[in-house]
């Protein structure tokens with residue numbers, strides 16, 4: 261266990277809110293019939309079809325199932341795409357603060373990490389397009405690792421922003437890998453726009469990564485999808501062939517397919533809970549007198565909290581753990597701009613969220 265039992269965990273990005281009954285039912289059925297042998301190819305095909313049907317129905321984005329591949333998890337797909345779509349020493353742009361495996365995967369594969377930090381205004385987090393253009397224009401820059409919606413800021417990028425990103429990448433021949441794992445956890449009036457839908461010409465340079473695991477709370481089952489904008493990109497990725505990439509269990513394929521096909525009413529009610537929790541967090545921050553600042557996320561169930569004006573400024577994660585017995589994700593894990601920040605997961609029961617707030621309050625008293 262990462263923390264002692266008296267610590268309330270509010271760090272790792274999964275939910276305390278159970279799973280959709282349809283998923284439980286289909287998993288039970290599979291176990292009850294005693295079929296836990298190797299998964300047949302048609303389970304993978306059904307999963308990829310469920311993914312492309314969902315992108316079409318929910319996001320109005322047709323994605324060719326023949327250009328999709330099953331993968332164990334999104335982080336694995338990011339690593340493989342860096343290894344196969346770029347060369348050692350190539351520049352890879354990430355928009356910090358960022359989900360830590362983006363940083364590690366670039367560094368661990370010997371690529372050159374280029375930080376295009378988001379800029380915080382009073383009301384939002386903005387992409388620094390001028391800097392993005394400068395970074396992309398270096399001939400050694402080969403790929404942008406886009407997180408959309410963005411973890412940890414919760415930004416849900418608009419069509420105008422994504423068009424600008426695509427134009428910059430097109431001008432400088434920079435490939436885009438778009439991690440859209442948070443696509444379903446978006447609060448109105450914001451809405452997710454798949455990067456692959458932004459420009460039909462540029463779409464051939466886009467690799468989309470996604471998974472039902474985040475929205476449907478089945479991250480422990482390990483199952484995700486990679487979709488390529490062209491057969492050429494897919495062939496490059498497949499140089500790491502199936503035994504190296506590993507294979508997916510039948511139970512995780514069933515759970516993920518069911519999630520996308522039959523999980524939406526559960527997702528809708530879960531989103532309503534998350535939205536209420538987001539409001540509770542906003543209320544807590546409005547009322548706090550310790551100096552914590554935050555912008556409510558447009559998507560994700562993650563609050564990105566600014567502790568720089570509090571007495572916990574140097575290491576807020578450590579401070580809250582020590583003084584409040586509550587575990588947030590330390591902001592410094594998310595790159596340089598995360599120093600003095602911490603990420604709070606609010607996907608829990610309202611009573612537990614209240615307890616987290618009480619502990620934070622007593623930590624600051």
Ligand SMILES: Cc1ncc(COP(=O)(O)O)c(C=O)c1O
Pocket residue numbers: 273332333334335336359407411439441442471473479483484
């Ligand atoms: C942006 C992002 N990508 C990927 C993941 C992890 O996905 P997986 O478990 O499929 O590697 C997370 C988990 O929090 C995430 O926030």
